Amino acid sequence: MIATTHPAGAGARPPRPHRGGRAALAAALLFACLAPPDPACAHGTPVEFVFWGDFPPAIAACQRAIGRAGAACGLQAWRLRRDCALSSLRGAPCDESAVDSAVQHARLVAQTTIDAACDEMQVQLLQFLGVFEALRDVNTFCRDLERATTSLLLDPIATAAISPADLTCIDTATRAGTKLLNAGFRSRQRLLDRVAGAAFSPPRKRLMRAASTAQIGTTVAALSVEIERSCPAHTFGSLYAGQTATEVLSKIASRADCLAGQTYAQGGESGIICPPSTCGNRMIERDEECDDGNALGGDDCSVDCLNE
Numbered sequence: 001m002i003a004t005t006h007p008a009g010a011g012a013r014p015p016r017p018h019r020g021g022r023a024a025l026a027a028a029l030l031f032a033c034l035a036p037p038d039p040a041c042a043h044g045t046p047v048e049f050v051f052w053g054d055f056p057p058a059i060a061a062c063q064r065a066i067g068r069a070g071a072a073c074g075l076q077a078w079r080l081r082r083d084c085a086l087s088s089l090r091g092a093p094c095d096e097s098a099v100d101s102a103v104q105h106a107r108l109v110a111q112t113t114i115d116a117a118c119d120e121m122q123v124q125l126l127q128f129l130g131v132f133e134a135l136r137d138v139n140t141f142c143r144d145l146e147r148a149t150t151s152l153l154l155d156p157i158a159t160a161a162i163s164p165a166d167l168t169c170i171d172t173a174t175r176a177g178t179k180l181l182n183a184g185f186r187s188r189q190r191l192l193d194r195v196a197g198a199a200f201s202p203p204r205k206r207l208m209r210a211a212s213t214a215q216i217g218t219t220v221a222a223l224s225v226e227i228e229r230s231c232p233a234h235t236f237g238s239l240y241a242g243q244t245a246t247e248v249l250s251k252i253a254s255r256a257d258c259l260a261g262q263t264y265a266q267g268g269e270s271g272i273i274c275p276p277s278t279c280g281n282r283m284i285e286r287d288e289e290c291d292d293g294n295a296l297g298g299d300d301c302s303v304d305c306l307n308e
Contacts, residue, residue, distance in 0.1 A: 046127055046267030049209065050202035053195035053266075059125050060197035063264065065117030066126070067192065069110035070138040070263040071185040074145035074255075076106040078181065081146060082174050085154045089167055103146065110138050127265030134263075141262040144286055145181075145255055151284040151291060152251055153177050156241055169231035169239060176223040176245075177252045183219045184256030187212045188272060192264045202270075209272060216256060220249045241282060241293055251283050279305035 055063065080102050084094040120130055128134045153174050162170070191212045195205060227236065227245040236245055258274035260266075267273055277285035282293040290301035297303050 046265050046271065048268035049195075049266040049271040050205050052264075052271075053192075053197075053205075054199040055125065055196050057197065059122045060193070062118035062122040063126055063196045064189075064193050065113055066123075066134050066138060067189050067259065067263045069113040070141045070259055071189065072113075073106045073110040073138060073142035074259070075178070075181060075185070077103045077142055077146040078149045079178065080106075081150050081154065082178065085150075085157075086171060086174065089157070089162055089170065107139050107142055110142065111135050114138065137262050141259060144258065144262075147284045148255060149177060149181070149252060152248060152282060156282065157239060165235060166239060169227075169235050172227050172230045173236070173240070173245070173248070176227050176249065180216075180219055180223055180249055180252050181255060184216050184253050185259055187215050188256045188260045192260060192266070192272070196264075206270070216253050220246065220253050223249055243282070251281065277305075279303070 080099045084096065084099045087094045114131065114134055118131055118134065123131050123134045126134075128137070157170060191208055194200075195208070200208065224245040227249075231245070233244065237243065240248055254275050257272050261271065261273035264272075274286075277288055279288060279291060280293060280295045282291055284291045284305075288305040289307045291305045292299060292301040295303050297308065300308050302308050
């Protein structure tokens with residue numbers, strides 16, 4: 001674990017690490033992660049959530065910038081894909097090349113945000129190997145969120161058989177998904193930004209995490225009701241391969257934990273981390289090329305969710 005800096009005399013807090021120690025540790029982490037792939041090397045060596053945080057103000061500000069850059073990039077990319085798809089369903093043109101360019105611009109904005117807020121020493125104390133890795137992880141999250149939400153909410157829709165009622169249902173579902181992403185990201189960011197900038201005991205951190213999780217669950221329940229008001233369960237199920245609104249929204253809610261795990265370097269059993277990819281859940285996740293909702297091969301998507 002990398003020791004963080006704290007004011008002198010602050011109880012049993014760790015002392016300030018010297019520059020040589022930081023450089024040696026960064027070199028050791030880099031060497032370790034050049035070995036065969038290890039999930040623990042996603043951010044160097046993630047610190048258990050209950051021991052993570054209480055950084056000096058400049059480092060906490062860098063962490064906030066990384067988290068917000070990831071959330072802003074992912075949400076912008078998803079909104080662009082959503083609006084393009086909804087326009088097509090309504091019979092209006094959609095310039096997919098322009099959307100691709102706008103998504104790329106969102107990633108460049110994220111990079112600029114992190115470059116302006118962070119330096120090498122700060123990101124290393126946040127458990128990244130360097131600014132390059134923080135940028136890479138934000139871009140990875142942005143891309144993964146776009147693929148996951150698009151595959152879950154837009155890909156199942158057969159445009160040739162969309163009725164006005166179906167379109168209303170799709171519009172409601174995609175906008176509910178966007179609201180949930182906003183709410184989930186804000187909840188996890190508020191939690192982790194507070195922990196990053198102040199000292200809390202491990203039991204208090206667990207309570208704060210539980211409160212955030214409960215808040216996201218309440219949002220899922222409220223948005224499920226909102227969808228059902230304008231989209232009957234049988235219509236929703238016919239559009240989304242038999243899934244309920246709650247099932248779809250719960251999968252979307254898990255992306256808030258992906259933001260927390262990808263852009264905030266905390267981990268372990270106590271951490272908020274992205275759930276493992278699940279082949280067959282109709283959402284394209286990390287290391288998947290497709291996900292058609294089954295574990296069968298011979299249908300263009302293999303049992304490992306790879307293109308056939």
